[in-house]
Amino acid sequence: xxxxxxxxxTLVTRFDEDGSGAAETGDVVAPIHLTTTHExxxxxxxxxxxxxxxxxxxxxxxxxSRLAKLAGAEHATACAxxxxxxxxxxxxxxxxxxxxxxxxxxYGGTRLLFEDLVVDSIGATVEYVDATDTEAVANAIADxxxxxxxxxxxxxxxxxxxxxxxxxxxxxxxxxxxxxxxxSTPYLQRPLEFGADVVVHSTTKYINGHSDSMGxxxxxxxxxxxxxxxxxxxxxxxxxxxxxxCYLTLRGLxxxxxxxxxxxxxxxxxxxxxxxxxxxxxxRYPGLEAHPQHALAEAxxxxxxxxxxxxxxxxxxxxxxVLEELEVFTLAVSLGGTESLVxxxxxxxxxxxxxxxxxxxxxxxSLVRIPVGIESSDDLxxxxxxxxxxxx
Numbered sequence: 001x002x003x004x005x006x007x008x009x010t011l012v013t014r015f016d017e018d019g020s021g022a023a024e025t026g027d028v029v030a031p032i033h034l035t036t037t038h039e040x041x042x043x044x045x046x047x048x049x050x051x052x053x054x055x056x057x058x059x060x061x062x063x064x065s066r067l068a069k070l071a072g073a074e075h076a077t078a079c080a081x082x083x084x085x086x087x088x089x090x091x092x093x094x095x096x097x098x099x100x101x102x103x104x105x106x107y108g109g110t111r112l113l114f115e116d117l118v119v120d121s122i123g124a125t126v127e128y129v130d131a132t133d134t135e136a137v138a139n140a141i142a143d144x145x146x147x148x149x150x151x152x153x154x155x156x157x158x159x160x161x162x163x164x165x166x167x168x169x170x171x172x173x174x175x176x177x178x179x180x181x182x183x184s185t186p187y188l189q190r191p192l193e194f195g196a197d198v199v200v201h202s203t204t205k206y207i208n209g210h211s212d213s214m215g216x217x218x219x220x221x222x223x224x225x226x227x228x229x230x231x232x233x234x235x236x237x238x239x240x241x242x243x244x245x246c247y248l249t250l251r252g253l254x255x256x257x258x259x260x261x262x263x264x265x266x267x268x269x270x271x272x273x274x275x276x277x278x279x280x281x282x283x284r285y286p287g288l289e290a291h292p293q294h295a296l297a298e299a300x301x302x303x304x305x306x307x308x309x310x311x312x313x314x315x316x317x318x319x320x321x322v323l324e325e326l327e328v329f330t331l332a333v334s335l336g337g338t339e340s341l342v343x344x345x346x347x348x349x350x351x352x353x354x355x356x357x358x359x360x361x362x363x364x365x366s367l368v369r370i371p372v373g374i375e376s377s378d379d380l381x382x383x384x385x386x387x388x389x390x391x392x
Contacts, residue, residue: 167195
C-alpha cells in the first residue's frame, strides 16, 4: 500500500524516518535534534542538507512532513506560534495597496494583527464582511483583492462560511484564499480540498492537544507561496518552531483522532444540556440541528468539533460570578487541551478589542465559550448544572 491509501488514524502514528537519522537506530519516536548548528563537509556545503536550525532541523522536518500529509498539502512550514503563522502568511502574499477581504467573525487576535501589520505596516486595506453570506463576499471581492481570509468555524461564535464557493470567488480574481482551520484540525476539515491556497493552524491548540507547547503551521500546495513563506519565516522573522516544541507536537499528534472524537462527543452532550436549560438564552454548536449552518457543517466537515459557545440570561457581572464557581472546568484562555476550559470572551480572550468592536462582533457580556475536554461528560454537565442553578 502507498501512503495515500492509509487512513488518517494510521498516518498520524506512522513515523517518517527520512532525514531524521532514525533508520540506523530503529527509533519508533522521532528523536529530538537540539543542536543549533551542523558540521559542513566543505565551506558552505553540507551533504546532509542541514546548516543551522533556523533554516532546517531534522525533527522539524518530520513534523512538517506529517502535517503536510494529514492536510493533503505538498508543503508545511512550522512557525513559533499561530500568530507567527498568520503574520508570515500575510507578509508573504501582500504588498502595499493590496485589498484584503476577511470574515468579520475572525478571531480577535487575528483582527488586531491585521490592523497593526496588514494596515499600519504593510499598507494594505482590510474589508470585513459577513462571510456566512457568500453574496456579501462576492460583492466585497474586487480586481485589486489580493487576499481572502476566512476562518470556519469562527472563534468564539462558531459561524461557518462556504469554503468551496468562496474559493471560486477568490480564484476568479487570482486572490490568495487562506483559511484558519485551527478549530477543525485536518481530522475534521481539509480546506485545500475546497479550493484554499493556504491553510493555517495554531498547533498550540488541538494538534498538540496537551497545553504544553506553542506553535503554528502554514500549509499549501503552491510552490511559489511556499518559497515566500519559508523565506519570511526563516530570514525575515526568524519565527521557526523549536526542535523540542516539534517533538511535543509530534507526540500530541499521535492521539489527535482519539481526542477529537472524545472532544466532540462531550461537546454534543453539553450543547444538548445547555439547549434545554432555562438560564441559557442561546447555544452555538454546529452539531445541533438548530445551528443555522448545521447543513453546511455536515457538508464540508467530518465532525463538529469540541467548542461550545452560549449566552446566559444574565448580566455580565452575574455571568462572571457563575464562571468563578465552576470546579471541573478551569477558568483560562486558549483551547484544545485534554482539560475543559471556560472563557468569558468579553474580559478574557477578546478583552483587547474595544467594547464597540466586541459588540459589533456579537461578543456580549453574557457570552461564554467552553473548549470541552475529554473528562467524563457527566461530570462536566453536573458542574454546569450546579452553577447555573444560581441564576434560577
